[in-house]
Amino acid sequence: QPQQPPPPQQQQQQPQQQQQQQQQPQQPQQQQQEQSIGANPQELEGARRVDHHQIGVNPQALNGDAMVRGVDQLHIELNPPVGDASSRLPSVRFVNQPKSKIRFRYESEEHTAGAVFGRLERSYPTIEIVNYDGPCNVIVSCVTVDSELEGPNPIRLHPNPIVSKGRHNTCINGFYEEAIHGNRRCTLDKLGIQKFKNKSLSKAELDRREPGVDHSYARNIDLYVVKLRIQVQLPYNARREAPILTDLSEPIFESKKYPDLKIEHLSHSSASVDGGLEMIILCDKIDAKDKVQVRFYEEKNGQFVWDVFVNIRTEDIHRQVAIKFKTPPYRDRHITVQVPVKVQLVNIRESSEPRSFLMIPRQRQGRNFRH
Numbered sequence: 001q002p003q004q005p006p007p008p009q010q011q012q013q014q015p016q017q018q019q020q021q022q023q024q025p026q027q028p029q030q031q032q033q034e035q036s037i038g039a040n041p042q043e044l045e046g047a048r049r050v051d052h053h054q055i056g057v058n059p060q061a062l063n064g065d066a067m068v069r070g071v072d073q074l075h076i077e078l079n080p081p082v083g084d085a086s087s088r089l090p091s092v093r094f095v096n097q098p099k100s101k102i103r104f105r106y107e108s109e110e111h112t113a114g115a116v117f118g119r120l121e122r123s124y125p126t127i128e129i130v131n132y133d134g135p136c137n138v139i140v141s142c143v144t145v146d147s148e149l150e151g152p153n154p155i156r157l158h159p160n161p162i163v164s165k166g167r168h169n170t171c172i173n174g175f176y177e178e179a180i181h182g183n184r185r186c187t188l189d190k191l192g193i194q195k196f197k198n199k200s201l202s203k204a205e206l207d208r209r210e211p212g213v214d215h216s217y218a219r220n221i222d223l224y225v226v227k228l229r230i231q232v233q234l235p236y237n238a239r240r241e242a243p244i245l246t247d248l249s250e251p252i253f254e255s256k257k258y259p260d261l262k263i264e265h266l267s268h269s270s271a272s273v274d275g276g277l278e279m280i281i282l283c284d285k286i287d288a289k290d291k292v293q294v295r296f297y298e299e300k301n302g303q304f305v306w307d308v309f310v311n312i313r314t315e316d317i318h319r320q321v322a323i324k325f326k327t328p329p330y331r332d333r334h335i336t337v338q339v340p341v342k343v344q345l346v347n348i349r350e351s352s353e354p355r356s357f358l359m360i361p362r363q364r365q366g367r368n369f370r371h
Contacts, residue, residue: 173208
């Protein structure tokens with residue numbers, strides 16, 4: 001007997017099931033791209049938003065919302081695939097941070113500008129690429145000091161450009177680029193930081209270097225402190241996607257604007273355990289905005305057993321080279337012998353070299369001037 005046709009209700013359900021089956025394999029293009037490169041989109045957001053036009057990333061390799069503006073003078077085609085997606089994700093990190101203070105130079109002083117040195121003695125900043133050892137592009141730029149990889153503050157371009165200290169200038173629009181081949185570590189020995197000459201024009205400069213991005217923050221930028229942003233562009237994979245690894249350095253301050261803390265002279269070399277002795281410290285130029293403090297401390301067996309900070313008021317700083325304050329009371333007012341301690345200047349960024357100081361028992365108290 002011929003089969004009976006299915007009821008009308010089943011006929012309506014079959015097209016719906018077929019339609020659902022056709023829709024299931026379709027995923028948003030952005031999700032497919034993120035899965036293919038195995039990267040967290042939040043980790044790459046800062047790099048995608050700022051300057052892909054400087055590093056020659058193929059617009060088709062990026063998400064649809066990425067800002068790509070078609071400047072590819074520095075593009076280097078890299079063919080090998082990124083690697084096995086099941087392995088740990090590649091990353092980049094500083095293994096030798098830049099020195100915390102260097103001299104920023106104006107464009108007219110470029111021939112006298114020194115390189116950005118590393119914190120280790122006689123060294124340069126060094127980065128290490130983890131979980132990847134193939135060819136890649138390293139891009140260096142200056143960003144604002146409040147930029148964060150993870151946190152509420154976005155990564156923002158700084159108007160101070162990077163300049164190359166080698167014979168051949170490999171910088172374009174303030175970005176330095178270097179191609180490396182199979183080296184996990186890269187030493188940045190050709191970098192200099194140029195000082196932007198006019199803060200009122202910094203927004204226009206950023207608009208020129210990074211069109212289409214809101215640079216209204218430029219009016220509040222401190223031109224005398226930056227961070228280095230490292231971006232490592234890995235080769236294109238089969239889907240024409242080029243993952244970008246990012247890391248930020250510690251802040252770098254302009255040494256002339258922010259000189260090192262240094263104690264030149266102490267008016268006294270000892271004080272009573274009761275405290276209250278008025279002292280004067282002669283020092284190199286300091287800024288009252290840096291919230292300078294005088295620190296007294298005692299250390300035994302690698303442990304701090306006494307640590308006191310004396311706050312300095314603006315009116316206690318004389319011509320930025322002298323500080324007036326009163327000594328704090330010692331932790332034990334019943335000592336019978338002199339106790340050696342240390343005194344130093346500290347601010348929000350750094351501390352001076354400590355100087356030796358003595359806490360004197362009550363029966364032996366008295367002023368001991370240093371000449």
